[in-house]
Amino acid sequence: MARTEWGNQTAITEFVLLGFGYLQELQIFLFLLFLIIYIGTMAGNILIVVLVVADQHLHTPMYFFLGNLSCLEICYSSTILPRMLASLLTEDRSISFLGCVMQYYFFGCLVATECYLLGVMSYDRYLAICKPLHYVTLMNGKRSRQIAAGSWICGLLTNTIITSLMSQLLFCGPNEIDHFFCDLTPVLNLSCSDAHLVELVTFILASIGTMPLFLLTLMSYIYIISTILRIPSTTGRQKAFSTCSSHLIVVTVFYGTLIIVYIVPETNALREVHKVLSLFYTVLTPMINPLIYSLRNKEVRKALGNAVNKFIVFRETQAKSSCFRLL
Numbered sequence: 001m002a003r004t005e006w007g008n009q010t011a012i013t014e015f016v017l018l019g020f021g022y023l024q025e026l027q028i029f030l031f032l033l034f035l036i037i038y039i040g041t042m043a044g045n046i047l048i049v050v051l052v053v054a055d056q057h058l059h060t061p062m063y064f065f066l067g068n069l070s071c072l073e074i075c076y077s078s079t080i081l082p083r084m085l086a087s088l089l090t091e092d093r094s095i096s097f098l099g100c101v102m103q104y105y106f107f108g109c110l111v112a113t114e115c116y117l118l119g120v121m122s123y124d125r126y127l128a129i130c131k132p133l134h135y136v137t138l139m140n141g142k143r144s145r146q147i148a149a150g151s152w153i154c155g156l157l158t159n160t161i162i163t164s165l166m167s168q169l170l171f172c173g174p175n176e177i178d179h180f181f182c183d184l185t186p187v188l189n190l191s192c193s194d195a196h197l198v199e200l201v202t203f204i205l206a207s208i209g210t211m212p213l214f215l216l217t218l219m220s221y222i223y224i225i226s227t228i229l230r231i232p233s234t235t236g237r238q239k240a241f242s243t244c245s246s247h248l249i250v251v252t253v254f255y256g257t258l259i260i261v262y263i264v265p266e267t268n269a270l271r272e273v274h275k276v277l278s279l280f281y282t283v284l285t286p287m288i289n290p291l292i293y294s295l296r297n298k299e300v301r302k303a304l305g306n307a308v309n310k311f312i313v314f315r316e317t318q319a320k321s322s323c324f325r326l327l
Contacts, residue, residue, distance in 0.1 A: 012171040015100050017093045019084065019180035031088040037287050038081040044290035045070040048300070055303040061144035062128065065121045066294050068148050072117065073286035076110040079103060080181050080282050097171070100182035105163040107181065111258070111281065112209050113155025118251050119213035120147050126220035130227050158205050165198045179275055181282070206262040214255040221248045246292045250285065257281050
């Protein structure tokens with residue numbers, strides 16, 4: 001245990017992330033599972049970003065927000081999973097105090113930004129489906145860029161406040177964090193100084209950053225679904241309903257697990273439940289978002305098909321050029 005003297009107390013400079021260390025017989029399986037999830041998450045989200053940037057048909061507010069979400073998921077997963085994979089492979093679960101604070105800072109900024117982006121995306125779909133005549137005016141290119149920038153800034157500011165308060169706490173007792181990453185509550189449980197202010201500020205900011213946005217998302221999709229149900233075409237109605245219901249399920253799982261973990265007080269009975277629920281918004285959501293929001297979309301699939309065809313033509317042209325040079 002790394003310690004330094006701090007006044008009359010001993011300050012911890014290193015933590016140990018217990019993670020899933022109690023499942024010793026499953027370490028290799030968990031490593032392979034999370035490695036596959038990480039590769040799938042990165043591949044899916046990078047593909048969406050490339051398609052949104054490269055295809056002119058996807059230069060609309062809807063796909064601009066989807067591109068932002070995919071960029072966020074790439075950073076989000078890279079904040080948690082590489083460190084977890086290294087721990088599972090090497091069994092070295094130590095992390096410095098500064099490393100722990102920085103991991104929570106980037107994670108918190110990104111998860112707060114995702115809350116804002118998901119709320120914005122649901123409102124964008126509400127305008128497009130329920131207010132189509134006003135959509136171009138209310139959600140043009142300039143406004144979508146401003147809203148996306150506002151989402152990132154709000155996420156950054158929200159967690160900067162919490163992290164700055166957390167970094168001022170003193171840790172002088174046990175240094176084992178019962179989690180797979182440096183989440184706020186498990187870290188605060190180890191503090192030997194008064195953490196009530198951090199907990200209060202976190203509760204207020206988490207309530208502001210999740211509940212209103214979740215209600216906005218929920219109400220948007222309720223209006224969207226009610227509009228869809230009035231579509232005369234049965235096929236069109238079923239297809240649109242399927243897409244929107246998938247979106248609603250994903251955001252409900254995301255916001256629901258966040259609300260339970262950050263707003264419901266943690267008890268000994270809920271500690272393991274919180275750890276499992278954290279997997280939903282840190283590991284599973286970034287993986288399934290490209291599938292639910294983008295790759296099921298007809299325009300994205302068409303853009304992907306066009307990109308594949310262009311790549312095939314390019315390769316064939318390169319092969320022919322090589323043959324001519326050999327001749």
